[in-house]
Amino acid sequence: MKIGIVGLGYVGLVTAAVLADQGHYVAGVDIDENKVKGLNCNRLPIYEPGLDELIAKNRDRLHFTNRYDEVSEVELAFITVSTPTINGRINLDYVFLAAKSLRIIPKDSVIVVKSTVVPGTSRKVREISEREVVSNPEFLKEGSAIQDTLKPDRIVIGSESKEAGDLVEELWRFTGSPIFRTTLEEAEMIKYAANSFLALKISFINEIANLCEKLPGCDAKVVAKVIGMDKRISPYFLDLGLGWGGSCFPKDTQAFVSFAKDMGERLRTVEAAIEVNSERAVRAVNLLKGLMGSLMGRRVCVLGVAFKPNTDDTRESMAIKVIKKLLEEGAVVMAYDPKARTDLVNMLPSKEECIREAEGVVVATEWGEFYGIEDLLKNKYVVDGRRVLRKELMDGRYFRAIGLGY
Numbered sequence: 526m527k528i529g530i531v532g533l534g535y536v537g538l539v540t541a542a543v544l545a546d547q548g549h550y551v552a553g554v555d556i557d558e559n560k561v562k563g564l565n566c567n568r569l570p571i572y573e574p575g576l577d578e579l580i581a582k583n584r585d586r587l588h589f590t591n592r593y594d595e596v597s598e599v600e601l602a603f604i605t606v607s608t609p610t611i612n613g614r615i616n617l618d619y620v621f622l623a624a625k626s627l628r629i630i631p632k633d634s635v636i637v638v639k640s641t642v643v644p645g646t647s648r649k650v651r652e653i654s655e656r657e658v659v660s661n662p663e664f665l666k667e668g669s670a671i672q673d674t675l676k677p678d679r680i681v682i683g684s685e686s687k688e689a690g691d692l693v694e695e696l697w698r699f700t701g702s703p704i705f706r707t708t709l710e711e712a713e714m715i716k717y718a719a720n721s722f723l724a725l726k727i728s729f730i731n732e733i734a735n736l737c738e739k740l741p742g743c744d745a746k747v748v749a750k751v752i753g754m755d756k757r758i759s760p761y762f763l764d765l766g767l768g769w770g771g772s773c774f775p776k777d778t779q780a781f782v783s784f785a786k787d788m789g790e791r792l793r794t795v796e797a798a799i800e801v802n803s804e805r806a807v808r809a810v811n812l813l814k815g816l817m818g819s820l821m822g823r824r825v826c827v828l829g830v831a832f833k834p835n836t837d838d839t840r841e842s843m844a845i846k847v848i849k850k851l852l853e854e855g856a857v858v859m860a861y862d863p864k865a866r867t868d869l870v871n872m873l874p875s876k877e878e879c880i881r882e883a884e885g886v887v888v889a890t891e892w893g894e895f896y897g898i899e900d901l902l903k904n905k906y907v908v909d910g911r912r913v914l915r916k917e918l919m920d921g922r923y924f925r926a927i928g929l930g931y
Contacts, residue, residue, distance in 0.1 A: 528550065529553075532619070533553045535670060536639055540603060546579055546583050552590060554592070555591065564589040572864050573836065574835055602636050603639050604627075605639045610777075620642060624636065630656065634656060635659060636657070657689040661680075664679070667771065667772075668834060680705065683711055720781075721781050725794055728801035728802055731766070731805060737928050737929065738927075738931070743929075769802055771842070772838060775802075805846075806843055808927075809887060810851055810854065813887060815925065816923065817884065820856040825857070826858075826879040827844060827858060827870070828886065828895055830845060831865035838865070847910070848860065858870040859879055876894065895911075898914070
């Protein structure tokens with residue numbers, strides 16, 4: 526098929542590359558001219574494992590442009606634009622602008638909303654575009670986005686038109702994943718409910734971690750592992766540490782809470798998850814202060830600035846929040862990350878140099894190369910914010926970890 530992708534961020538680029546690899550011709554549109562120029566010169570705006578190779582492999586079926594008239598003949602047009610949260614509320618301007626611009630496609634073409642949007646948005650897109658609309662939320666994770674698109678846990682297709690839904694179902698049949706046909710509003714609700722529940726699990730185990738820190742000999746990591754063996758709970762997203770960040774959970778939970786209030790309801794558990802998460806960076810810095818005393822003028826190395834490993838994304842990164850809090854405390858902060866960068870502090874070229882130059886160290890992102898560095902940390906004050914270090918190899922006089930009783 527001829528497919529259009531409007532919005533060339535994480536979701537848009539990965540969707541474009543995967544569909545091109547399935548033999549479709551894909552034209553990607555973005556209003557950012559520099560991004561489009563870079564893509565046409567094989568420079569990707571993001572780091573995602575395997576994405577550059579997949580795009581290079583399918584260059585003959587991929588085209589990137591700033592012009593909507595170059596997608597005027599597509600059979601399917603995906604909307605994958607950003608839906609930022611401003612003052613706690615979702616901003617749908619980019620979605621509605623894309624819907625208006627897609628009036629250029631044939632009347633019998635279908636618009637597929639893949640951006641994360643509150644219930645009722647796809648119906649509005651249908652009204653603006655005067656085209657059939659399908660809600661087809663994404664469930665990919667940064668760092669494993671290609672595999673998550675190729676083999677998702679499920680495909681959700683929300684539509685009013687059976688024919689439009691059938692077209693999108695046929696497109697994704699190659700995944701072999703279970704396909705669920707729903708209404709437009711159900712599909713939109715599923716996305717928010719899923720993200721909010723995952724955020725709840727992380728905040729829950731972090732509250733358990735807070736309690737374990739008060740109990741000598743109690744390790745929340747052990748607690749999480751054992752309760753995760755219960756099939757009703759599962760081990761996934763019982764990840765105690767600095768909490769959640771990135772481009773999805775922070776904005777989606779806030780938007781979901783605001784949407785519920787507009788509907789006359791409160792999502793109290795989601796509100797609590799947000800509150801718990803907001804305290805994580807402060808808690809980590811307080812652990813370091815407990816070891817070092819005043820941080821004024823003290824040199825501190827932060828290992829990791831990306832919000833999670835295998836990405837260069839620093840949006841709402843807890844590592845960045847830790848850095849800001851350390852700076853507020855007067856610390857002299859330096860950082861190292863294999864892929865991500867920040868202008869807030871001096872970025873050093875290796876973890877070894879960062880550790881060597883500092884008195885204190887905070888492990889803020891669980892990159893694989895931060896496992897097994899216990900020998901490098903001797904005689905340093907260390908806070909393990911991601912539980913990557915072996916506690917039995919650390920000197921308790923200099924070491925604290927999230928969720929570990931001392």
